[in-house]
Amino acid sequence: MITPKFPVDEKQRIAAVRSYNLLDTLPEKDFDNITALTANICDVPISLVTLLDADRNFLKSHYGIPFNESPRNISFCGHAILEESDIFIVEDARKDTRFKNNPLVKDLQAIFYAGVRLINSEGYPLGTLCVFDTKARTLSKSQKKALIAMAYQVVNLFEARKRNRTLLAVQQELKDKNEQLKNFAGVVSHDMKMPLANMIITSDMLRTKYGHLLDSQGKEYLNYIKQSSFTLSEYITGLLEHYESDKTASxxxxxxxxxxxxxxxxxxxxxxxxxxxxxxxxxxxxxxxxxxxxxxxxxxxxxxxxxxxxxxxxxxxxxxxxxxxxxxxxxxxxxxxxxxxxxxxxxxxxxxxxxxxxxxxxxxxxxxxxxxxxxxxxxxxxxxxxxxxxxxxxxxxxxx
Structure with missing residues (x-):
């Protein structure tokens, strides 16, 4: 058995894998449907969607086996992500020096393997869509094409979930920012109401007590202060109504x-x-x-x-x-x-x-x-x- 090597950009590849937040997640119907359909098309007992982590092969979907991860050092997928071809095929693992005496071959009778790399938008191989059989065999041309097409759909699902998660995070951030803005508007508006009321009252008191000492321009200034205070007060009232409309609607x-x-x-x-x-x-x-x-x-x-x-x-x-x-x-x-x-x-x-x-x-x-x-x-x-x-x-x- 030969332990698979690490890609030269392994650090960046691992970061890419983890950016999808799919490791250690529960099974999902969308992925399980793909592995079930892939197993049926390829006429095999086992089909997997794998994500190759630092020291393990996490199985996001596992059709035909009861476990959801295995050591990376014995994984077929560790070899598959290193291959530049469209599809990595091992027709009889018992005759392949890379997999002789591999526990998966000895204990699970994983004789045949075919895997397609799941390459993300940045070009990193995250894992594979793969199939296993307990006997030596080959895939037909149409089965190979179907496996490649299914792998493309798996990557699309990965990307869609990542986008949705990003959008949800942005949505939550905007919601939090909006809540902060509403609170700020509420506090500032309430705090400004009293000073404005004081300005209106004070301008009236000045006119009453000292109006006879003011010329027409002085009285005009007092009117301007009063009207500006009223305008700003109406503006604040409008802001309060706008930001409290959610409460009103509920x-x-x-x-x-x-x-x-x-x-x-x-x-x-x-x-x-x-x-x-x-x-x-x-x-x-x-x-x-x-x-x-x-x-x-x-x-x-x-x-x-x-x-x-x-x-x-x-x-x-x-x-x-x-x-x-x-x-x-x-x-x-x-x-x-x-x-x-x-x-x-x-x-x-x-x-x-x-x-x-x-x-x-x-x-x-x-x-x-x-x-x-x-x-x-x-x-x-x-x-x-x-x-x-x-x-x-x-x-x-x-x-x-």
Whole structure:
């Protein structure tokens, strides 16, 4: 018997083998199907998917034998990975000096062997797809081709699992980073709320107590401080709503009337301008997350009020149930959204650059939060708009 030598790049090859995280893993149906099919095609009792580790041959799949590893120094595969040919074949191991007196030959009657190297994308032979028989024999041309093709599929499975594991790791990292960002946004936002409130109150106190000492420019500066504080406070509130939307979407579902929730929203808005809001004629019973739905509609109706340049604002709201979903349609006669902005309107921090009714620019958080909530509730949202004439938002959420 001759012990197989190590490849010249053995250190790098071992690192490649271990990068797939397949050593010492449980059997998997995908690999077991391949070895069973390979044994059937080649008409042999044993078929293996092997990974050659530093001192052992780990059998990721073992068809026809009860163990899942063997010493590397007696392995056929240790010789196979050194061969540059497409397939390594030993027709009768009893007559081959490399395998005479090999325990696998003596104890298991491993007389015939054929193995195809499992070469990864970097060119390292990780192990083999191989077959054994208890008698001397040959493989037909079609059997050889099938064995080579099956080995190619094994490598594809290795690579797919490695990619999936990498993607899962990246996904988890992004999830952790997002959680850190949410926590950071929450802490910073809460910490900034009080100083901003103090700035607003202080500017009012300065105007009241020292207003008579200030010229028009001084009073204008105070107005600027107050309005900037209000704008930043609204921005922070929007950020908090956006990052807390996951919590909102996970709240318990309720049973409520559509008319009830729409009337509550109108009351919350405390509208003090000339506005006509037309509610749906039909009142439907809704089984859904009431808090999340309220936040969605509140954001959309508030936008219809803010981004409107008409003397009389008109907002039409429709609601109906279809195909296991609740559908809502909110149409206004407002400013409208430029065509080139429609595609990005739901992206976080995306704005239309159009000033609202009070001359302020939006922060691009509200609609992003709306889309996030709608999707969390199993639905989707769309928008159509015509500049100067108005906008329509259509969204649906799943019935629970």
């Amino acid at each position: 709240l318990t579902d309720e049973v409520f009337d559509s008319q009830e929730v729409l009337e509550e929203i109108i009351e919350l808005l405390n509208i003090n301008i000339d506005c006509e809001i037309n509610l749906p004629e039909e009142n439907i019973e809704i089984h859904a997350n009431k808090v999340a739905l309220e936040q969605i509609i509140l954001n959309l109706v508030a936008n219809s009020l803010k981004y409107n340049d008409k003397e009389r604002i008109k907002i039409d709201i429709d609601c109906f149930e279809k195909n296991g979903c609740y559908h809502f349609k909110i149409t206004d006669n407002g400013i409208g959204i430029p065509k080139n902005k429609l595609e990005h309107i739901f992206e976080l921090f995306a704005t239309t650059d159009v000033l609202d009714r009070n001359g302020k620019k939006g922060n691009g958080i509200g609609l992003s939060t709306v889309k996030k909530l709608v999707e969390k509730l199993g639905g989707e949202i769309k928008v159509t708009s015509k500049l100067g004439e108005g906008t329509t938002f259509l969204f649906g959420i799943k019935k629970t």
